[in-house]
Every structure is written in structure tokens, then in C-alpha cells.
Amino acid sequence: MRRGHFLVFMLILIIGSLLLAVNLDAQPEDIVLNDQSVFTSRSRPAVEFPHQLHFDDAGIECRECHHRFKDGENIVDESELYEGAEGVKCSSCHKNKTGFRFKPDLDPTKRTLRQAYHRMCIGCHRKLSRDNEKSGPVTCGVCHPKKKETKA
């Protein structure tokens, strides 16, 4: 009996860590924000966005950034958020024009891709910094460094 318990326990542990590993593997670490279809002429160098840093180190929930609004409420489910999933990227809705609807019954977008990125990143970083919490960059050149070395 005790041996059986142990086996079941081990099985749960193995399957659990496998699931966790698969799940973690599905999260891209760093993403270069460089959508060629939307940013046809880039004014600044593309941003290297440390995706993993945000949910691992900073402990931010997926839904704090990923969203799909219906009547002003974020209805996106975490199960919909995996690499390659439909609508997981900002640029699937935010393009050069506003007003796109992901599905006919969902709210239209209010921001272009550039506006969406800036609002998401700077808005959150400024809020955290005002609350005296550890935060990310808020000025142009830190996210868009001319040279790699200047990125502090």
C-alpha cells in the first residue's frame, strides 16, 4: 500500500512538472516588437521586450496586459494565451488603424499598434514608479536604444 501511494505521488509529481515545463516552454522569453506588416517604416530601433521578466520576476498576471474587451470588460481567458494562438499578439487587433473588432460582438480597438505599446508599457511603468515600486523604463531612448551599450 505504502509503495502504491509512493508511486502515485511520484506519478503526479512527474506529470505535474512535465505540464509545468511544457507550460513554461510555451512562454516566449524575449520578444522583438518589430511587426513588419504594421511598422512599415520604423522611426526608432525595435524594442526588445523581456516578456518572461514580466510574469516571472515581476509576477504580473497574463490578463493585466493581454486583453479582449467586451462592453469594457476584459474577457480573455488564460487558456487562449499560448504562442501562435489566434489573437495572442498585440498586432492581431492593433494595426495602423483603430476600430478593428476581433469578433463582431467585441469592442473595437481604440489604439494603433504604436499607441497600444506605448500606453501598455509607459502607462504601467509610470504608475509603478509613482507608487515607488520597482519599475521599467519610461523614456524613449531606454526602450529604443541607438546602440546596444546604452541600454542600461
Add this chain to the structure above:
Amino acid sequence: MSLYELLRGPLLWLAFGVFIGGMVVRIILFFTLSTKKDKPIYRFFSWKWLWLSIFHWIVPLNQTAKKNPITTTVGFLFHICLLVTPLFLLAHGVLWYESWDISWWSLPESTADYMTLIIIGCGIFLALRRIFLPYVRVVTTAADYLLLGVTLAPFVTGYLAYHQYFDYNTVLLLHMFFGELMLVVIPFTKLSHFLMFFFSRAVTGMEFGRRRAPSW
């Protein structure tokens, strides 16, 4: 509060307040003083001479411009770039949007970059002119060089910040500080000519107009 938030929040509002409030006071002072001490303006008030005078000087259609083609060209380039660049800079447009949800037109970054260099170059020309032309030097005081410095500082630091020369964060904070300093200084100095120009031009135009001796 970080220095950035301080410069972007409370100090910026203070600068806007002093700038706008100060200019309102300047306009009120113009009217209270002139109604007391310069009554002929109102006795011989003429929209015709007012607009003609402003028009001939806001475009280079006057004797002074014709006699000094180089200074006129530099002056016009300087002023146009000075007004247009900060208002339609892409990076400032992002701030307009972030702060007040205002979507704004913006210049291509390389164009704005050249326009900033034009401002700095013209500024240096204007400084040299004060140093080397005797008839300009005689009416120049230390305050004039200081004001030219205050005017150029936001553009020099803006140029350095865009190219990320030196320590980016320090340069950017200096850029914000100098921009706000310039706004604060405007109502108290001759930089107020950005608005008072129209008043003095109108008064001069009417004064010479009624004598049928237009001032252009």
C-alpha cells in the same frame, strides 16, 4: 517621486502656469498702461494699419528685410524651425498622446533632426552677429547672450538626447529642465516678443499709418 516624474508632472504644470499666467498679465499690463499713457492708439485706432503692419513684418515684406537679406533669412529659418520642431516632433507627439490622448501630426525624425541643427546654427549666427557687428553690439547686454543660451539649451540637449550622446537619462532630464526654464523665463524677458510682437507691431503700424508713412 523620481526626478523624471517631478519634471514631467508638478514642475511642468508650474512652468505652464507661470508661462500662460505671465503672458496674460503682460497683455493686461499692455492695455492698462496704454489706456493711461498712450491714448492716441485708441483715438486713431485702425484695423487696416494694424493688419497691414503685422502682415508686412510676419512675412519679410519691409525695408529692413530687404536691406539685410542674410539676417532676414537666418531669422526666419530660426523662428520657423523653433516653433515647428518642438510642436511636431514625433517624441513629443507620443507625450501628447500619453498625457492627454491627443493624436498629433509629426515630422519625420530626420527632418526634425536637421531643423534642430538649423536652430542651433542660426542661434550661433545670431550670437556672432551680436559680438561682431558694432551697431548690434552697442545695444547688446549680457542678458541677451543669456537669453539666447536659454533658448538654445532645450534644442542642444534635445539633439543630444535624440542621438543618445553622453548619459541619456541625465541629458533627457536636462532637456526637460531647460524646456521648462525657457517657458518660465518668457513672460519676464524679451522672449515675450513671441506674443508682444503683435501688439508693438500694431501700435507702430497705426502710429505711422495715420501719418501716411507706413513702417515697412
